[in-house]
Amino acid sequence: MPALTDEQHAIITSGYEHCLITAVAGSGKTTTLAWRIRHLLEQGHDPERMLILMFNRAARADFNRKLLDITHQTGLALPEIRTYHAMGFRLYKRCIREGYLPPYQGDILRDGEIHYQVWQLSRALVPEELQGELRRGKKEFTETAANFIDWVKSTLSPPEVVFEELGYDDKYRYLIDLFHSFEQWRKGSHRISYADMLYEPVLAIHQNPPLQKLVGNKMDLVMVDEYQDTNEIQHLLLRYIAGDRARVTVVGDPDQTIYEFRGAKPEFILQRFANEFDDPTELTLSYTFRYGHRLALLADHLISHNLGRKDVLCHAHAGTPETRVYHESPNDEADFIVQLVQRAQAAANDTGPATEQPDSGLPASTLGDVAVLVRVWSQSVPIELRLLARQIPYHIDANKGALFTREVEALTALLALAAGDLDGMLQEQRRELFRAILRFPHVGLREGELNDMAQYLAGFSGGWGQLLRNADTSHLKPLPARKISKLGGALGELEHSTLSAAKVIAQYAQATELYEGIRSLAMTHESADERIGTVKGFQRYLASLDVDAPRALAHLRQLKDQANRLGEHDGIHLSTIHRAKGLEWPVVVIPGLQEKYLPYSARQSERDTDLRTHIESERRLLYVGMTRASRALYLLTPASDDPEQAPSRFLGELCLPLCEELGAALSGPDRPETLRLETPVTAIAKRYARREDVGLEGPSIAPAAEASPGIPPSCRPIWAHGRLRHAVFGTGLVKAEDERSFEVAFEDGRRLNFSKKSAHLYFSPA
Numbered sequence: 214m215p216a217l218t219d220e221q222h223a224i225i226t227s228g229y230e231h232c233l234i235t236a237v238a239g240s241g242k243t244t245t246l247a248w249r250i251r252h253l254l255e256q257g258h259d260p261e262r263m264l265i266l267m268f269n270r271a272a273r274a275d276f277n278r279k280l281l282d283i284t285h286q287t288g289l290a291l292p293e294i295r296t297y298h299a300m301g302f303r304l305y306k307r308c309i310r311e312g313y314l315p316p317y318q319g320d321i322l323r324d325g326e327i328h329y330q331v332w333q334l335s336r337a338l339v340p341e342e343l344q345g346e347l348r349r350g351k352k353e354f355t356e357t358a359a360n361f362i363d364w365v366k367s368t369l370s371p372p373e374v375v376f377e378e379l380g381y382d383d384k385y386r387y388l389i390d391l392f393h394s395f396e397q398w399r400k401g402s403h404r405i406s407y408a409d410m411l412y413e414p415v416l417a418i419h420q421n422p423p424l425q426k427l428v429g430n431k432m433d434l435v436m437v438d439e440y441q442d443t444n445e446i447q448h449l450l451l452r453y454i455a456g457d458r459a460r461v462t463v464v465g466d467p468d469q470t471i472y473e474f475r476g477a478k479p480e481f482i483l484q485r486f487a488n489e490f491d492d493p494t495e496l497t498l499s500y501t502f503r504y505g506h507r508l509a510l511l512a513d514h515l516i517s518h519n520l521g522r523k524d525v526l527c528h529a530h531a532g533t534p535e536t537r538v539y540h541e542s543p544n545d546e547a548d549f550i551v552q553l554v555q556r557a558q559a560a561a562n563d564t565g566p567a568t569e570q571p572d573s574g575l576p577a578s579t580l581g582d583v584a585v586l587v588r589v590w591s592q593s594v595p596i597e598l599r600l601l602a603r604q605i606p607y608h609i610d611a612n613k614g615a616l617f618t619r620e621v622e623a624l625t626a627l628l629a630l631a632a633g634d635l636d637g638m639l640q641e642q643r644r645e646l647f648r649a650i651l652r653f654p655h656v657g658l659r660e661g662e663l664n665d666m667a668q669y670l671a672g673f674s675g676g677w678g679q680l681l682r683n684a685d686t687s688h689l690k691p692l693p694a695r696k697i698s699k700l701g702g703a704l705g706e707l708e709h710s711t712l713s714a715a716k717v718i719a720q721y722a723q724a725t726e727l728y729e730g731i732r733s734l735a736m737t738h739e740s741a742d743e744r745i746g747t748v749k750g751f752q753r754y755l756a757s758l759d760v761d762a763p764r765a766l767a768h769l770r771q772l773k774d775q776a777n778r779l780g781e782h783d784g785i786h787l788s789t790i791h792r793a794k795g796l797e798w799p800v801v802v803i804p805g806l807q808e809k810y811l812p813y814s815a816r817q818s819e820r821d822t823d824l825r826t827h828i829e830s831e832r833r834l835l836y837v838g839m840t841r842a843s844r845a846l847y848l849l850t851p852a853s854d855d856p857e858q859a860p861s862r863f864l865g866e867l868c869l870p871l872c873e874e875l876g877a878a879l880s881g882p883d884r885p886e887t888l889r890l891e892t893p894v895t896a897i898a899k900r901y902a903r904r905e906d907v908g909l910e911g912p913s914i915a916p917a918a919e920a921s922p923g924i925p926p927s928c929r930p931i932w933a934h935g936r937l938r939h940a941v942f943g944t945g946l947v948k949a950e951d952e953r954s955f956e957v958a959f960e961d962g963r964r965l966n967f968s969k970k971s972a973h974l975y976f977s978p979a
């Protein structure tokens with residue numbers, strides 16, 4: 214058992230009062246909480262009056278293990294550890310027994326049952342002008358409506374308020390009625406969903422003071438982990454269970470609040486807990502045992518740009534092995550990752566002692582030691598295909614994988630047509646492929662008509678473009694008629710094509726206005742961007758192979774075989790940053806450090822405060838992603854001239870050269886009392902060094918526009934260059950900036966404001 218730190222000791226032995234613990238990533242909070250419980254039990258506290266609330270089952274199992282470990286051979290009886298939902302469910306049953314809630318029937322509603330019901334209600338409630346879209350976008354409409362229902366239940370706000378908060382277009386206002394109708398159906402059939410396990414009892418308690426007396430004041434102590442991702446309903450549950458009696462300890466890291474899509478808000482841990490639980494004792498776990506100085510410094514610099522946070526610096530504990538940080542600008546991220554993994558494989562196969570590879574610093578690893586964390590799934594498509602092609606095993610979290618997406622399946626059907634593969638296929642197979650093509654982009658036919666059309670086309674062994682162009686569309690509305698004719702034109706051009714596979718897709722996308730089609734059907738910007746990103750990622754991968762359609766198909770078949778064999782081996786992890794919460798790997802790769810992905814720009818509000826909230830939330834995501842690494846972190850910004858791929862604004866905030874220089878110096882064996890650095894020193898760096906008892910000297914802090922000298926110029930956002938040339942106004946200096954815009958003082962005396970989003974179109978470094 215490692216020696217506990219002073220901070221850990223202070224928490225373990227702190228008084229019996231409300232307590233708010235801010236714990237940075239990897240700071241051993243599970244260990245500390247488990248020791249605190251042991252300490253309290255040894256002092257004679259009753260385990261039956263202690264409750265530990267965990268976020269999910271995995272965290273619960275982890276905590277249980279640690280507590281058993283720490284109390285081993287003490288003979289102490291242990292308290293209950295429950296997830297929020299399990300606790301809610303228990304209260305639900307109590308509410309039934311007391312007659313405040315009616316009994317429910319059957320199992321908890323499955324997603325499929327909810328979606329079916331939501332679909333039936335949508336058909337009845339969607340306004341006439343949306344009915345066409347509804348039929349074509351069934352999956353999206355049902356998912357959005359189901360999410361809306363859950364959102365209302367997790368925030369406890371009226372559906373009207375949630376509707377406004379989510380910023381949906383007015384045409385989706387029917388969701389409000391849908392919520393009420395769904396609840397009416399659910400209650401009428403006496404069923405409950407997973408969300409209701411919390412929603413129903415908390416609402417019942419909220420509305421019935423006698424019930425508040427029954428469920429509250431039973432516990433002496435309640436502890437809550439991961440409190441930063443608490444939402445309203447969970448917070449209320451905590452309040453009612455605690456009542457006036459229980460002393461409550463919450464632990465979390467406000468900088469790691471990333472479950473906003475489930476209603477989590479940093480304000481619970483930053484303000485509301487302290488307001489509602491009587492000025493709790495505030496303690497911190499600021500030392501990380503996961504990563505070294507370089508990464509700790511980097512994370513501190515990044516997150517210090519968020520306003521209104523709790524000002525805790527994360528600090529690498531002495532003895533934590535150093536973590537190397539690399540920022541790379543490869544031409545092709547997928548290729549870079551494959552090479553990196555191959556080096557890891559080579560190192561792992563080397564039977565000698567673990568070594569650092571001299572060229573990259575990559576610690577010798579097994580494949581399972583490497584995680585690639587993406588902001589959105591579409592980024593993983595070319596990476597996954599490349600891994601498959603090189604037969605590198607991988608695990609993809611909660612996602613069937615690129616080859617099984619609707620987009621790739623439809624594009625594969627198109628390639629089969631271009632390769633001439635369709636000609637000799639069985640009629641049923643052809644029908645399925647045409648069903649996929651007719652939906653991509655959707656030609657606007659009703660489901661039955663679309664099936665008939667696919668059946669009709671499948672009856673022929675060629676000439677489908679012509680068939681579509683000649684189809685009698687006189688009975689159809691003008692839009693589907695036009696789309697069918699356009700599709701006919703596109704397919705006619707591509708049957709038996711000698712073009713490369715990537716060009717087949719490019720030509721098809723252009724001729725059918727594929728991206729516009731996807732956008733017009735998507736309910737959210739995010740989902741449209743994801744689908745288009747998948748198409749582009751697939752196309753990019755095929756372009757890198759430079760093969761025609763028949764060879765591309767043969768290759769894709771091989772990849773599919775390969776994908777089906779996955780799981781037999783240890784593999785690298787492909788995951789989104791959201792799903793990496795609470796986890797860690799020796800080597801973490803974060804691709805896409807570009808304005809397109811980090812901050813993710815699919816949904817951008819016009820309001821300044823919303824934009825700031827959005828950017829801060831994206832910054833927290835990067836912070837969480839980075840702090841998953843223990844030995845090496847790779848940040849990738851692909852080299853590109855494409856304005857969409859401009860380097861992320863967060864790169865400058867990281868102060869990479871300073872963190873590298875200072876991190877290396879602090880990790881070295883002979884640390885002088887005062888370090889003289891070449892890179893300009895920031896206030897964060899000074900605070901960090903002071904805590905290490907090291908004085909810092911260096912060039913003074915650079916002006917705002919030059920906050921990150923040493924970042925390769927190609928990787929800085931244009932406004933960070935300081936001196937710029939505008940296509941019309943000439944040369945000027947950047948004088949100020951906020952999330953959205955920056956101000957330039959031109960040589961002719963004019964001072965003008967420019968949007969960051971479009972700056973790359975008019976400015977170049979001067």
Ligand SMILES: Nc1ncnc2c1ncn2[C@@H]1O[C@H](COP(=O)(O)OP(=O)(O)OP(=O)(O)O)[C@@H](O)[C@H]1O
Nearest residue numbers: 215216217218237238239240241242243244245502
């Ligand atoms: N005082 C200490 N000295 C050295 N190592 C420690 C100390 N306390 C905890 N650790 C180590 O830090 C790691 C993380 O600890 P633990 O599993 O308790 O934290 P966690 O709650 O899972 O992590 P996090 O803080 O990220 O949520 C473990 O390997 C643990 O052994």
